Amino acid sequence: MKSMTKLLAAAAATIGLATGAASLAKADVPTWCGPKKASIALLDGYGGNSWRQVTTASAKQTVSLCPSITKYEYADGNGDLNKSISDIKGMAAKGIDALVVFGDAGPAVLPAIKSVFKKHKVIVPYRVEVGGKEGEDYTKFVGASFVDDGVSWGNFIKSILPSGGNMLFLSGPAGNSQGLDELKGLKKVLGPEYKFLNPEPFDVTNWDPALTQKVLTAEIAKNPKIDVIISDFGPSLVGALPLFNKSGRSIPALATSDGNSLGCFWTDNQNKDNPDFKLFTVATGNDNARLAVEWAVAKATGGKDPAETIFKAPNFENSVTGVPSKVQCRKDLPGAIYLSSQLPAEDQAKAVGQ
């Protein structure tokens, strides 16, 4: 009889535990994940760099939080517009319910996006503007606030150079909207006492480290006094910054986006040769993909729409105040990862294949 009681007690405990675990699992399901089953695909226009690989891994991890998603697929356009278009149309034809699109080619992919939307699929372009209108051409556009990045950099520059200074602003390809928005943000905060040394609107680098090095060589030779360099892709500066020391000058302050290689470079160069080398970074923005996935999943599964519609990259490192973080460096991990990302550093290392 005693043993029977024990058995019953054990069974009751097991049932209780199982029920508790189930309710706990239910509680863990995010609000943007609805009950309707759906499949989702992430489409990159150009996925061949570490930033994209970390971003893709972040998106995949976000998808895995929603049990209603039955299938996850990924396609990389390899920088080929035709392939990007055929990827978008092909995924829809395969019966995928929700598509998250990084439209690298901009408005050129809009017709493909629109054709998918017309087939009553959920399609969410993100980060790069593709033109068109929400509700007419696509379900939702999840942009990034590059103006806010400019404002954050501007505030840092004001804090270290309160009476003005000489600035060099480097961005990617000529006329890219990201650089133009960042400039707007900078000009919101900084007055005429802050002088841009570069040609309007920014020095073109194509985010290519070799071109960055050439551009910086010319600017260093031309300008005897550079107080701060602003760049929207910090890691591409790493190869070029030693040029300052070669010219017998201190590396100036940097306002940029984060990257492990940059953090380690800063750490390695804190010496008497570089008294002016201060570093401020905003998050590189891999988590922009998470917000886009949340929107796509919410719309496809009948979940609750996320509160945010624009991804705001948080400030990350500040070598002067240490707020929100001191400069971070993980020498044991590849340089091409982004410690600001929500994805754990070790998982990023796996994502970039190192």
Added chain:
Amino acid sequence: MSQTTIQPAISIPPLWATLPAKSFVTVVICTIALLIVCWILAPSSVSLGALAGSLPFAAIIAIVGLGQLLVVQQGGFDLSLAGAVSLAVVTSTHEAHQNNAELLHALSLAVGFALAAGVANGILIAVFRLNAIIATIGMNALLYGGVFAVCGGTPSITTELLANIANGQFIGLPTSVFFALAALAIVTFILKKTTVGRRFEAIGANPRAAQAAGLRVRLHQLMAYVCAQLLYCLAGILIGGITREPTAFQGDSLLLPSVAVVVLGGTSLLGGRGYPISTFIAAFFLNQLSQFALAVGVPYSAQTIIQALALGFGIGVYSIKWSVNSFSQTKLPKKEERK
């Protein structure tokens, strides 16, 4: 006997024919003129700091230019340059895993890939007689496949040792310049001072005549592609060191300059005699032109236009001389000798 008596009467060379090649004189004059313009309008672009920073890139253009020169001398074009340089970049950086001890293994692998690509290009073009442009476009796609296979398109940080070698200085000049000078010396010596080199130029000028003369045309043409790939590989390895964290597509921006310096150096796109030294100086010219545009601080669109105009001007200069040559050829044979 009759030759010795007639020749002085019909082919007394004009004074300039005894001077250095016209292409050399032209490119040197253009470069000096550019340096003067730089000195007047944008002195910072000829400062020691600017030269030290930009010379490594001039060296890289010179090395890929020498590779392209060898192929052009055989009447071909090597469009696989972009993929070849990119593959060398990712192999030398990714395969070394930021570990100096693994650098030699990574570099050997890069050289191995270059040899394989060169032999494949050579067989397709010299043996199977495929059009050089088509064959090398295909090879380029294959090499980019290799880039993705090696690194998945992700850039890697270079090893400290390679960065130190490529960024080092020797008697005040970047080491990459010495690598370029070594490549120049080897190419020039082989082309101008060895039997193989003289045959190589003869085959480029007229493969059919060379075949009739019993020269091994296919082998020489094949070797042009192999040597070119080795030079691209050297350029890729240097880029891997100079830029520290290169992209996986670093070769893309070198294809046009490689052809441009060959043309500016005075080598005919129809093949034949090559001008390695002029090509080398043209690389410096082209790089300095881009530094000048950057130093002047004009918008990016204007920078591109300035470079395009200079290139057009350079080609135009040779076109004019070409017609002078054609005209004077009626009196003086040996056109190839005088270009």
